[in-house]
Amino acid sequence: MNHTSKAYDAIIIGGGLGGLVCALALIKRGKKVRLLEKIHMVGGCQGYFTRKGFLFEPCLHSIAEASANGAVVQTLASLGLDETPAFVKLEPTARFIFDDKIFTMPSNFNDYQTLLTQDFPQEALGIEKLYKTMNEIYQGLARFPERVPIIERYSGLVFQQILDEFVSNKRLQAIISGFWGYTGAPPSQASALLYSAWFASLCSEGSYLPQKGISHLVKSLEQTVIEKGGEISLNSPVKKVLIKNGKAYGISLESGEEIKGETIVSNTDATTTFFQMVGEENLPSDFILQLKKLNYALSSFNVFLGVKNGNSLPHDLAAENIIIFPDDDLDSQYQRVLQGKLEKVPYCIAMPTLQNPSLAPKGHHIISLYTPLPYRPEGITNWKDKKEEYTERLISLAENVIPGLRQKIVVKEAATPD
Ligand SMILES: Cc1cc2nc3c(=O)[nH]c(=O)nc-3n(C[C@H](O)[C@H](O)[C@H](O)COP(=O)(O)OP(=O)(O)OC[C@H]3O[C@@H](n4cnc5c(N)ncnc54)[C@H](O)[C@@H]3O)c2cc1C
Incomplete structure (x- = not known):
């Protein structure tokens, strides 16, 4: 099927936080907006899932700029949400664990210095x-x-x-x-x-972390877009930005449908947007050169655990963000990470239920483990084959900090770098 539907002031490709906030900012200016999201839900990286009564918000450890005057709070306050989300300040900001010492980063700069x-x-x-x-x-x-x-x-x-x-x-x-x-x-x-x-x-x-969780914020943004007259289409992957005489005038979906829009906003990454959706033939050559120089930063391997028996962290470690370093040589760590090794690499333990107990059933906690890894490390062609092995290895690493962690696990999920 290939038909062209009605025109919008703005079409937004992607319903991550960026796309949702952009939609509300445009609606506030009186624009007619249609947001097209590739998958079954909005939120993008800040999507969420539930398992056995645990609500996992996999991509949130801490947010900067969320004090009362911070850009995050100020932006959200300007969008016309029913209730501006409250943020809770983390204390301490983090703990950095080295072989011989734990360094605590307090939330107050003078104490930190x-x-x-x-x-x-x-x-x-x-x-x-x-x-x-x-x-x-x-x-x-x-x-x-x-x-x-x-x-x-x-x-x-x-x-x-x-x-x-x-x-x-x-x-x-x-x-x-x-x-x-x-x-x-x-x-x-x-x-x-x-x-x-x-x-x-x-x-x-x-x-900071959002007091009611990031999933609450995502739902609230989505609901407000719809209430204020914006349209959100899920399961609607965009294939191409339609261009005539050097100007974008709409998009085509994978399904073949074309939708016209005065302005096209892409919430997807730059290489997908320009090379796949816009096409090199529509771009100035110096811009293409700049774009080709872009390198992707590392991705990550994540393990999400629901654990029983209350707070499993030793008392002197209690913190939302605990980052464990094998040594002081960050460049060597990076080289090992590039090789996809889980040996002598930094990793992080986060416990979001310390701040928001409602994410887990009573008496339980969520622990998420995170380590930076490339999208496709040397020697790994298919992450599916390695998922179980890396999950267990990351849990073993974390047991150095939380002895007996494995015995407390009641739910286990993992996300590979791809
Ligand atoms: C593991 C992890 C941990 C993180 N932890 C933190 C943290 O603690 N604090 C923090 O501030 N940030 C954190 N981040 C970063 C933060 O989540 C992202 O920066 C932010 O969510 C990006 O939002 P976005 O809207 O720009 O893009 P995305 O969230 O990537 O949204 C892009 C959207 O576009 C959609 N899309 C893609 N292609 C198409 C298409 N062809 N058609 C239609 N839709 C399409 C995608 O499905 C997605 O919904 C973390 C990220 C990860 C991955």
């Missing part, structure tokens, strides 16, 4: 200057597109270069970059500007 300085007194001045610079970058980026000198100075550099400018101790550098596994690029591979802004935000404002 004091702890860092106590542990690394010879680096005190460097720590102060580093965080001052990172904060200036954070503030500078918020002024985009204004040209700000500090942004121009560090633009194009990697975060490792900022670290090396101010502090030299490798353990200290590893602690400061402690969240690198969440984005899939170590400091030597990651943008100096983005990591500075992210880490500065975590240090100065803390880290």
